[in-house]
Amino acid sequence: MATIYLDHAATTPMHPEVIAEMTRVMAEYFGNPSSIHRFGRLAHEQLEAARQVIADSLEVAPHEIIFTSGGTESDNMAIIETAMSRQSEGKHLITTAIEHPAVLQTMAYLEGQGFEVTYLPVDQKGNISLSDFTAALREDTILVSIMFGNNEIGNLLPIKEIGDLLRDYPAYFHSDAVQAYGSQTIRPHELGIDLLSTSAHKINGPKGVGFLFKSDKIKLPPLLHGGEQEEKRRPGTENLAGIMGMKAAVEQLAAEERQARKQEYTEFAKQILTFLDEKAIDYKINGDFSQRLPHILNLHLKNTPNNLLLMKLDLKDIAVSTGSACTAGTVDPSHVLEAMYGKDDPAITESIRISFGLDVTAEQIDQFCQVLAASL
Structure with a gap:
């Protein structure tokens, strides 16, 4: 793959x-x-x-x-x-x-x-x-x-x-x-x-x-x-x-291109959420899905340690993250999720950030979903 x-x-x-x-x-x-x-x-x-x-x-x-x-x-x-x-x-x-x-x-x-x-x-x-x-x-x-x-x-x-x-x-x-x-x-x-x-x-x-x-x-x-x-x-x-x-x-960011990207990334997010729903995977969206940047989807995948999940996905050549790249390589929890839920909430250690961009395709999103389900 x-x-x-x-x-x-x-x-x-x-x-x-x-x-x-x-x-x-x-x-x-x-x-x-x-x-x-x-x-x-x-x-x-x-x-x-x-x-x-x-x-x-x-x-x-x-x-x-x-x-x-x-x-x-x-x-x-x-x-x-x-x-x-x-x-x-x-x-x-x-x-x-x-x-x-x-x-x-x-x-x-x-x-x-x-x-x-x-x-x-x-x-x-x-x-x-x-x-x-x-x-x-x-x-x-x-x-x-x-x-x-x-x-x-x-x-x-x-x-x-x-x-x-x-x-x-x-x-x-x-x-x-x-x-x-x-x-x-x-x-x-x-x-x-x-x-x-x-x-x-x-x-x-x-x-x-x-x-x-x-x-x-x-x-x-x-x-x-x-x-x-x-x-x-x-x-x-x-x-x-x-x-x-x-x-x-x-x-490259003309108004038409921005709108096209928004629509495409919104569809990618819906594709992932539909898959999770169909597979009855226990998850929650972190953040306000009604007013968001279209390229970011942050998910709490319940009872799944995010550090282990990232390793499994990386072994399959899939890159996602747990939050800001500026804190990557550290064991510090997400200050954003802590501000939302408190320091002891399971979401702190069970959430991943998926973000879309140039050359991502619906086929790739489908492959990601299949690997994700097999890794949980």
């Missing part, structure tokens, strides 16, 4: 167009985009073309896009820059208990620097309460950081509602959209988002590159120092080949 990759929430294979574009750029545009000679100017033209494509995907201005090394740097940049530059106005931050570690660990770092962080709880479907959020807002709240869609259970969070509530508050609004950017239509200005983080390797682009959207409405000092690249906002010679690869990946 051929290999079946169902861990696209961890990382995605590069699209052939991305590989072709990166190869072209590495062969033809080796100049430093900051150099003023011809080689530098040609590289700079490519850089700005990529910035325009990415800005258009969000309907924002090109200079509101800052290229970074990926989602973690973008999250750190948004959160730490805001906290350090606005601490004279207040030292209170709000986030959720189910954020990616790139946000949660940054918040923990800031707590050590004297900031106060409110971690909004979630219910057993993984949803936050808007009344909890409203109650948490204070006059000294300077930043709200809430992810667009959760990377483990796939829940879409109430970003528009939060953005609307924050219009009457001075707090900046940051959203980690690393998992959502590939499938959701995101318009930061319409949603009231001031800062938004993404990563190319989640959308069939290269690893080691991403961007931070920073609204013109807010002002932040640079987090790093040492150069004047990215309009003095993020020093360091730009990764032109990676950025152009990200551009090519974004170009």
Whole structure:
């Protein structure tokens, strides 16, 4: 049986167009985009073309896009820059208990620097309460950081509602959209988002590159120092080949393609659930199936240790996961499931995340289901 990759929430294979574009750029545009000679100017033209494509995907201005090394740097940049530059106005931050570690660990770092962080709880479907959020807002709240869609259970969070509530508050609004950017239509200005983080390797682009959207409405000092690249906002010679690869990946995400992917991934999830129902397998969906990222399906397969199940599937050349790839290789339980159910719930050690993406087929999903049933 051929290999079946169902861990696209961890990382995605590069699209052939991305590989072709990166190869072209590495062969033809080796100049430093900051150099003023011809080689530098040609590289700079490519850089700005990529910035325009990415800005258009969000309907924002090109200079509101800052290229970074990926989602973690973008999250750190948004959160730490805001906290350090606005601490004279207040030292209170709000986030959720189910954020990616790139946000949660940054918040923990800031707590050590004297900031106060409110971690909004979630219910057993993984949803936050808007009344909890409203109650948490204070006059000294300077930043709200809430992810667009959760990377483990796939829940879409109430970003528009939060953005609307924050219009009457001075707090900046940051959203980690690393998992959502590939499938959701995101318009930061319409949603009231001031800062938004993404990563190319989640959308069939290269690893080691991403961007931070920073609204013109807010002002932040640079987090790093040492150069004047990215309009003095993020020093360091730009990764032109990676950025152009990200551009090519974004170009594959036209509105029609996003909709087609949503529909296909939704059908894959239904195919799996129908199979489980027909085989009378005891399971529960983790998260809110009614408002979710279409490519993520998190299942509690009752009385089945997930570490053993992953090993059995891996031996059959099938890749799924137990949660965030950033905690892979550790014995740490899912902080998302713990926030939903408590630390002692069996779901913590009996759940797997299945995530769909490029080149996954209905035939592969059927093969996966057959192997899964035989492995339980």
